[in-house]
Amino acid sequence: MTTSTFTIAGRIIRxxxxxxxxxxxxxxVPLVIASLVGVSIPDRNMLDYIFPAILAVxxxxxxxxxxxxxxxxxxxxxxxxxxxxxxxxxxDIVGGYLLGFLLFALLQTLIIFxxxxxxxxxxxxxxxxxxxVFQVLIxxxxxxxxxxxxxxxxxxxxxxxxxxLVIVPQIFLCGLLWPVDQMPEYLQWAARFLPLTYGVDGIxxxxxxxxxxADIGMEVGVLGAFAVVLLVLASLTLRRSSSG
Amino acid sequence: xxxxxxxxxxxxxxxxxxxxxxFNYGRLRVIDGLSLEVGAGTSFGxxxxxxxxxxxxxxxxxxxxxPAGGTIHCLGRPPSPARARNMGYMxxxxxxxxxxxxxxxxxFFARIYGMKDKRQRSQRVEEVIRLVDLWSRRKTSVLxxxxxxxxxxxxxxxxxxxxxxxxxxxPTVGLDPELRAHFWRHFxxxxxxxxxxxxxxxxxxxxxxxxQLVFMRQGKIIAKGSPAELQAATGDGCASLEDAFLYFIRxxxxxxxxx
Numbered sequence: 122m123t124t125s126t127f128t129i130a131g132r133i134i135r136x137x138x139x140x141x142x143x144x145x146x147x148x149x150v151p152l153v154i155a156s157l158v159g160v161s162i163p164d165r166n167m168l169d170y171i172f173p174a175i176l177a178v179x180x181x182x183x184x185x186x187x188x189x190x191x192x193x194x195x196x197x198x199x200x201x202x203x204x205x206x207x208x209x210x211x212x213d214i215v216g217g218y219l220l221g222f223l224l225f226a227l228l229q230t231l232i233i234f235x236x237x238x239x240x241x242x243x244x245x246x247x248x249x250x251x252x253x254v255f256q257v258l259i260x261x262x263x264x265x266x267x268x269x270x271x272x273x274x275x276x277x278x279x280x281x282x283x284x285x286l287v288i289v290p291q292i293f294l295c296g297l298l299w300p301v302d303q304m305p306e307y308l309q310w311a312a313r314f315l316p317l318t319y320g321v322d323g324i325x326x327x328x329x330x331x332x333x334x335a336d337i338g339m340e341v342g343v344l345g346a347f348a349v350v351l352l353v354l355a356s357l358t359l360r361r362s363s364s365g
Numbered sequence: 366x367x368x369x370x371x372x373x374x375x376x377x378x379x380x381x382x383x384x385x386x387x388f389n390y391g392r393l394r395v396i397d398g399l400s401l402e403v404g405a406g407t408s409f410g411x412x413x414x415x416x417x418x419x420x421x422x423x424x425x426x427x428x429x430x431x432p433a434g435g436t437i438h439c440l441g442r443p444p445s446p447a448r449a450r451n452m453g454y455m456x457x458x459x460x461x462x463x464x465x466x467x468x469x470x471x472x473f474f475a476r477i478y479g480m481k482d483k484r485q486r487s488q489r490v491e492e493v494i495r496l497v498d499l500w501s502r503r504k505t506s507v508l509x510x511x512x513x514x515x516x517x518x519x520x521x522x523x524x525x526x527x528x529x530x531x532x533x534x535x536p537t538v539g540l541d542p543e544l545r546a547h548f549w550r551h552f553x554x555x556x557x558x559x560x561x562x563x564x565x566x567x568x569x570x571x572x573x574x575x576x577q578l579v580f581m582r583q584g585k586i587i588a589k590g591s592p593a594e595l596q597a598a599t600g601d602g603c604a605s606l607e608d609a610f611l612y613f614i615r616x617x618x619x620x621x622x623x624x
Contacts, residue, residue: 128476132462132469139464139506199460203522206427206456207477208449 122216125209129217133191134224147187147225151179151233159241172243173328174297176233177320180226180256182288184263185270188222189280192271201359211356219264219352226260227253246331254334255327258344259320265351266316272358291317319343379438380405380530380561381426386435388421388584395421397584398435403563403577405529408556410575411565412610418584419565420457423534426563427454440530450479453528457535459515461522463508467499470507471521478526493521496551512539520548524555531555533564537571549574569606580610588613 137144158175162168195201204214230253237243245252270287274280294301294308295317301309312318323340326332334341381403388396395418403409411419424430426437428444442448461470472490480486494503497517502510507518520536533552537545552562552574564575572578573592580588580595588595588609596604599612 124481125477128473132465132473135469136462136464139466198463199456199458200462202424202429203454203456203460204477205446206429206449206452206454207474208446208479209477210446 123210123213125213126216126220129204129209129214130220130224133218133221137221137225147183147229148232151183151229152236154179155233155236155241159237159243168241169244170325170329171297172237172241173245173324174295174321176230176237176252176256176328177259177317177324178292178295178297179233180230180260181263181266181291181317181320182284183229184222184226184260185267185288186284187225188218188264188267189271189274189283190277191222192218192268193274193277193280196271197276205359211359212352214359215265215268215352215356218268219261222264223257223260226263227257230256230260245328247327247333251334252324252327255320255323255337255341255344258341258348259316259324261348262316262320262344262351265348265355268355269351269358272355291315294318295321297321316344316347319347378405379403380407380440381409381563382436382438383426384436386422386425386437387433388425388430389433390421395584396425396432399584399586400435401579401586401589403561405561406556406559407577408552408562408564408575410572410578411563411581412567412569412572412578412606413581414567417581419567419581420534421584422581423454423532423563423565427452427532450526451529453523453526453531455519455523455531455533455536457538459507459512459519461507461515461518464506466504466506467494467510467518467521468503470518471525474522475525478528480526489525489527493525496524497521498547513541513544516540517544520551527560529559530561531563533562535565535567537566537568545570569610572606578606580613582614587616 155175158171159168162171234249234252238245266287270283271280274283294304294312294315296312301312301318304312319340323337323344326337326340327334379402383399383401386396386399387394399422411422413419421430425432426439426444428446428449437443439448440451462473465473468490471493472486475486475490480489494500497520499514499517499521502514507515510518516536516539523531523533537548540548552564556562556576564571566572576591578590578592578595579586588598590598592606595609596606599609601608604612
């Protein structure tokens with residue numbers, strides 16, 4: 122990680138902060154979704170069970186979407202090419218994105234978390250800092266996933282098509298709606314390769330069972346490895362230009 | 366001819382040396398066995414119609430594309446991210462961060478190009494904003510600027526780190542005559558200070574300002590020389606640069622599409 126990584130992260134934060142409408146949507150949309158879930162499920166125990174998973178799903182969804190679209194714009198506006206003609210490395214660029222968007226992921230998690238606990242009255246166990254650290258880990262994977270898939274999209278429409286392809290199957294198979302171990306065996310097998318499955322298992326262990334990060338070492342390890350592999354892939358596939 | 370003296374840059378008289386360069390987009394040969402040498406501290410124009418390979422050549426020189434064959438040396442070495450600090454690049458599109466202000470865009474590129482000292486950096490950013498005549502708009506988002514203003518911000522981003530070698534890809538496209546004259550005054554000041562400028566353009570107005578020119582067509586150089594030399598080569602004392610370009614096409618070194 123070099124000075125350029127922090128410079129790029131700082132620029133991303135400044136860009137988002139100056140785009141007030143996007144900031145407002147980033148805060149409001151997850152709250153609307155959380156409220157909808159909160160009022161549509163009358164069973165309190167069910168709500169307590171579902172909300173940790175919602176936290177993990179939202180971070181994956183927004184991390185993927187925001188980074189994917191931002192990277193795509195960086196390509197179409199020519200700024201990525203300009204950066205690649207400068208002294209920064211590809212790792213600086215992807216690393217800068219990672220840092221910049223993780224800060225937003227963290228803020229978004231905090232807002233949703235306090236809304237769930239204090240407005241929707243969701244009960245949880247475990248420590249807040251551990252929940253945040255784990256969320257950041259899911260967010261890191263989401264940001265790298267978004268960066269990586271943006272390579273395959275030429276415009277925003279195509280990037281949006283990746284949501285039903287990359288994110289929605291993970292939501293169905295992660296155990297948010299139905300426990301993974303009660304799914305058909307081949308789906309259980311598929312779920313084992315999807316990061317959100319580990320994200321949901323981990324966050325439930327932290328928030329429902331009051332476990333520590335050390336207790337969910339496998340989930341932390343898999344998500345960390347997933348983020349690192351995608352970071353390398355995203356950096357290596359960072360095309361210098363759309364036509365080159 | 367001025368020799369570059371920056372510590373990181375070897376003392377060379379040729380700012381750019383290209384030998385037998387070729388590049389293809391798929392099956393299409395875009396640069397075809399091109400060789401040229403650009404002396405340091407000069408303004409060097411790449412002139413040619415759209416699709417003649419000017420932008421591709423610039424992207425090869427700044428290291429964005431890898432040659433299919435031949436060699437490129439910029440300031441004595443092949444282009445690479447490690448050497449990019451001594452080069453400035455203004456792409457054809459303004460390529461700016463739309464949400465950020467004029468000042469934030471230029472400051473970002475100053476940082477990226479290694480200007481670490483905060484005081485020196487902010488002084489230089491201010492100097493550049495005044496130079497491109499946008500001081501009153503320095504806090505405005507680029508999104509709200511006119512096309513010409515965006516071009517000026519883009520130029521500011523390319524020159525903020527005082528590169529000894531500057532690549533400008535059609536920098537005057539879309540500028541009104543007054544602004545074009547303003548840009549050229551600045552380019553002449555840069556070359557007077559020892560900067561090497563490589564400028565692509567398809568307007569003969571830009572060509573007339575360059576000290577050295579190459580006419581390009583279909584990825585090849587069809588003529589090179591100073592504007593006066595190229596005009597004189599036509600044998601017509603009243604020939605314009607446009608006449609000279611047409612003369613070299615007709616001379617048949619590279620067949621035209623109409624032939």
